[in-house]
Amino acid sequence: MNKIFYALLIATALFSCKKSGTFPTPEPTPVVPTPPVTSYPLPTAAKDGVVFINGGTSAIVTLYAPSKTSVALIGDFNDWQATANYQMKLAPENNTWWVQIDNLSPNAEYAYQFLVDGTLKVADPYCEKVLDPNNDSYISAITYPSLKAYPTGKTTGNVSTMQANQPVYTWKNNTFTRPAKDNLVVYELLIRDFTTEHSYASTLQKLDYLKDLGINAIELMPVTEFEGNLSWGYNISYYFAPDKYYGTKTALQGFIDECHGKGIAVIMDMVLNHSFGQSPMVQLYFDGSKPTSNSPWFNIDAKHPYNVGYDFNHESPATKYFSKNVMKFWMQQYKIDGFRFDLSKGFTQNYTTGDAPFAAYDASRVAIWKEYNNYIKSIDPNNFYVILEHFADATEEKVLADDGMMLWNNLNYNMNEATMGWLPTSDFSWGFFNKHNFAKSENLVNYIESHDEERLNYKNINYGNASGGYSVKDLTTALKREEMAAAFLFAIPGPKMIWQFGELGYDISIDFNGRTGDKPIKWDYFTDSRRKALYDAYAKFIKLKKNNTIFSSPTYTYSTTGGIKYIKLTNGSNTVVVVGNFDVTSQTASIDFGASGTWIDAVGGANISLGSATFGATLAPGEYHIYSKQALN
Structure with missing residues (x-):
């Protein structure tokens, strides 16, 4: 999320996303007398949250809650009464509470909570399913059948739920090979706004559309349990539970499995900069307005200017332990192929009040990210994608890139200025990895649209330039200029990201129905021949990128400042030149192609024959070509 979004988030969107109204403050619970705390060693079988033993007829339940005086387990198994048998024992390290419960039915699903210090009821931070009294009634039985x-x-x-013999997904695709980072084409997707059914199952039905487009990775906006239903998902409360509004755990696993079967990696948007008020970890150490000083996980006040919710302290051992457990869980239980870490720049304890110091080089933040990256590699060394929404000092980003991490790179403003025909601010050369002093193009993820940015075609149609009878505000013209921009985007070496429906020229503003409010789902665009032509062009550019190593070449020259823009790539004996006129009037090009002779137009136009190495031609506004000295695959 960018800084404009962070400035607006608390005041507008996430809390307004709840169908049931604003987030309710937990009701106070009458104080329940508790017996003296007994201390017993933690059973060797115990783990964070719940572990079933004795064939599922018993369970050991734990809660990490330092400084508390008593914890009781309440739930379906004891009629929600804090009786003596369910008072939790304190392990000798004085931080972890535990209890063993018996006489369970392995096939039954039990709801439960922790009663802390006789007054506070919280769910299990490690649970994989949450029941919400305010929002579950809005979840369709088709999306989530037989919801407890x-x-x-x-x-x-x-409340949390636990079940020994819960449904288990059987994976079909166990030999998936992740695409090389440099060849990655990511499709960022918000399930809520992708299909009218807003579910994993309905999104699954669109995989052939995405496969035909040519993308080889899907980046899911946050799917872990968030506040309300209608959300972008960045208001996270539970980190191990998929949000039920999109479907069941096995439906999500099935979606990932089917993606792998079609050669598509799945990247998860991971939100570990902050958490929100429904989080039991927040509630356990909270004074009514902010976290308390003895919270193992959260800062009392945020340490950076763009925080929302409550700010994790990533220098705390407890936070690092929890974060690593979250990462490992999704990597192992869901076979996720990568994480896109939201607001990675926020993993700092160096308090700042403005953007400039916040974005400056931060050695402690670098150390935190290197530690997390090394941990991820220890779990899965096989080309797992670690993508940071960082936007910090260039020298800091270079250190992270050199460690193998990938950095989001936003070209929205300058590329949109180019598509609108406003040339003085249309230089998108920031997309080239040499401008960042990166050693490899694979570490820079370029995009011209994301969930955070205004849609290019909305601005084209509303603010585009014009000259004579040529106007960017005309839909047909605007779409052709989107096509030209895409040709340049995919010619820049390195991984790419597309925001959903950008390939169809989605032209409804990001602020429609409020910034994070649900947006019209426009599958009818695909039946419009002009928009379908843009989709086909995207598919062609993606296939050219994936099938020809020259589009990953580290040898290139470019000019992206004027009306005539070009990118020249060289790989061995072949050269590719992408040239286009971003002005709204005809312009004459003069470009050194490096060789005379026949040049092939790779996008179906007429081949050209140069008598010298110089390409000199007059291009109409919006005209572009991809010329190659040798035939491309």
């Missing part, structure tokens, strides 16, 4: 009913009248607040 909330224990109304028994308790208040969110």
Whole structure:
């Protein structure tokens, strides 16, 4: 999320996304007398959250809660009463509470909570499913069949569930090979706004559309349990539970499996900069307005200017332990292929009040990210994607890139200025990795649209330049200029990202229905021949990139400042030149192609024959070509 979004988020969107209204403050619970705390060694079988033993008829349940005086387990198994048998023992290290419960049915799904210090009821931070009394009623039975009913009248607040013999997904595709980083074409997708059914199952039905487009990775905007239903997902509360509004755990696993079967990696948008008020980790150490000083995980006040929710302290051992567990869980249980870390620049304890010091080189932040990156590589060394939304000092980004991490690179403003025909601010050369002093193009993920940016075609149609009878505001013209921009984007070496429906020229503003509000889902665009032509052009550019190593060549020259822009790539004996006129009037090009003779137009135009090495031709506004000295695959 960019800084404009962070400035607006709390005031507008995430809290307004709840169908049931604003997030309710947990109701106070009458104080329940508790017996003296007993200390016993933690059983060797215990793990964070719940572990089933004895064939699923018993469970050991734990809660990490330093400084608390008592914790009891309440739930369906004891009619939500904090009886003596369910008082949790404190392990000798004085931080972890645990209890063993018996006489369970392995096939039954039990709801439960922790009653802390006799007053506070919280769900399990490690649970894989949450029941929400305010929002679950809006979840379709088609999306989530047989959803367990909330224990109304028994308790208040969110509750966890556990089940020994829960449905298990059987993976079909166990030999998936992830695309090389340099050849990655990512499709960023918000399930809520991609299909009208807003589910993993309905998104699965569109995989052939995406495969035909040629993308080889999908980046899912956050899918872990967030506040409300209608959200972008950055208001995270539970980190191990897929949000039920999109479907079941096995439906998500099935979606990932089917993606792998079609050669598509799945990247998860991971939100570990902050958490929100429904989080039990927030509630356990909270004074009514902010986290308390004894919180193992959160800062009392955020340490940077663009925080939302409550700010994690990533120098705390407890936060590092928790974050690593979250990463490992999704890597192992869901076979995720990569993480895009939201607001990675926020993993700092160096307090700043403005953007400039916040973005400056931060050695402690670098150390934190190197530690996390090394941990991820220890779990999965096989080309796992670690993508940072960083936007910090260039020298800091270079250190992270040299460690193998990939950095988001936003070309939205300058590329959109180019498509609109406003030339003085249309230089998009920041897309080339040499401008960042990176050693490899594979570490720079370029995009011209993301969930955070205004849609190019909205600005084309509303603010485009014009001259005579040529106007960027005309839809047909605007779409052709989108096509030209895409030709240049995919010619820049390195991985790429597309925002959903950008390939169809989506032209509804990001601020429609509020910035993070749900947007019209325009599958009818695909039946418009002009928009379908843009889709086909994207597909052609993507295939050219994936099938020809020259589009990953580190040898290139370019000019992206004037009306005539070009990129020249050289690889061995072949040369490719992408040239286009971004002005709104005809312009004459003069470009050194490096060789005379026949040049092939790779996008179906007429071949040209040069008598010298110089390409000199007059291009109409919006005209572009991809010329190659040798035939491309």
